[in-house]
Amino acid sequence: MTSLWLVMSIIALGWLPGLLAQTSLNFVKYDVIICVDSSVTIGLDNFRALLKSVLTEYIERWPIGEDAVKVGVIAFSTTLEVISMTGNLTLLEQKVPLMYYEGRSTNTHLALDQANTMFMSNGRTGVPKALILLTDGRARLPDKAFEYAQVLRNNSVSVWAIGVGTKYSLWELQQITANITRVNSTSTFSQLTPIDLGIPLVQVESSTTSTVISPATTSTAVSSSTDIAASLTSTSSVSTTIQPNTSPSFSIFR
Ligand SMILES: *[C@@H]1O[C@H](CO)[C@@H](O)[C@H](O)[C@H]1NC(C)=O
Ligand SMILES: *[C@@H]1O[C@H](CO)[C@@H](O)[C@H](O)[C@H]1NC(C)=O
Ligand SMILES: *[C@@H]1O[C@H](CO)[C@@H](O)[C@H](O)[C@H]1NC(C)=O
Ligand SMILES: *[C@@H]1O[C@H](CO)[C@@H](O)[C@H](O)[C@H]1NC(C)=O
Numbered sequence: 001m002t003s004l005w006l007v008m009s010i011i012a013l014g015w016l017p018g019l020l021a022q023t024s025l026n027f028v029k030y031d032v033i034i035c036v037d038s039s040v041t042i043g044l045d046n047f048r049a050l051l052k053s054v055l056t057e058y059i060e061r062w063p064i065g066e067d068a069v070k071v072g073v074i075a076f077s078t079t080l081e082v083i084s085m086t087g088n089l090t091l092l093e094q095k096v097p098l099m100y101y102e103g104r105s106t107n108t109h110l111a112l113d114q115a116n117t118m119f120m121s122n123g124r125t126g127v128p129k130a131l132i133l134l135t136d137g138r139a140r141l142p143d144k145a146f147e148y149a150q151v152l153r154n155n156s157v158s159v160w161a162i163g164v165g166t167k168y169s170l171w172e173l174q175q176i177t178a179n180i181t182r183v184n185s186t187s188t189f190s191q192l193t194p195i196d197l198g199i200p201l202v203q204v205e206s207s208t209t210s211t212v213i214s215p216a217t218t219s220t221a222v223s224s225s226t227d228i229a230a231s232l233t234s235t236s237s238v239s240t241t242i243q244p245n246t247s248p249s250f251s252i253f254r
Contacts, residue, residue, distance in 0.1 A: 046189040076111035077102035109144035
């Protein structure tokens, strides 16, 4: 009897961490809206790179689900293109990379106003809310942008901003977030700075940052890289996936 109890306890303890991990992921609820600048200064290629980064570096690292993290995306220029807040990751993966590039002016205020409408109409009661603004330039009507950002903050939305490239105004982003620690910047469109919303990150395979080395190219790849931890031989019959040291944060998960 005692030994059976012991065995059962051990089994239960073995399951516990897994159950806890699953439970905590499932109960992280967050409503997030990401506003992406599609104005002329950014250019089509940078816009596409930015959307891809938004997907791989933010959205795909969150536990997306109808009862977990829901995300909406707004591409803004003279007009807006909107993906409503959803917990459907497949839908986001299909739609985000294909958002329309308008290439006209930077109507940041329209995006912030639209985001507020979306939070008010589709936001979940009692669920924390965040807005992330990604812009490479200056708002066409900064005072209106500040006002709509204030409306969001008044509605308990935490407002974050990342200046992308070199032409954004740090001062303007600080006015929009009203919190200097919620502003950051990045010089490239293909790599974003992390935003810590307190959401536990999920592990993802990134096809963009992991390098697949096939047997045919193994010898050159190994000799040109000092960072490869795995030992490879030219007779290896399987291809090996290697995360190079140059990919920054794929080993960091909370
Ligand atoms: C999620 O989106 C995909 C692609 O639009 C769709 O095929 C699928 O039915 C959606 N899933 C749910 C549960 O709505
Ligand atoms: C935000 O709330 C403050 C304090 O209640 C109020 O004075 C201000 O007018 C509000 N601003 C906006 C833009 O709603
Ligand atoms: C500013 O942002 C940081 C990071 O989210 C947060 O911890 C802090 O409480 C914020 N400060 C104010 C005054 O809202
Ligand atoms: C900005 O991003 C850098 C690089 O990811 C990070 O080290 C830094 O802590 C961030 N700053 C703020 C204020 O979040």
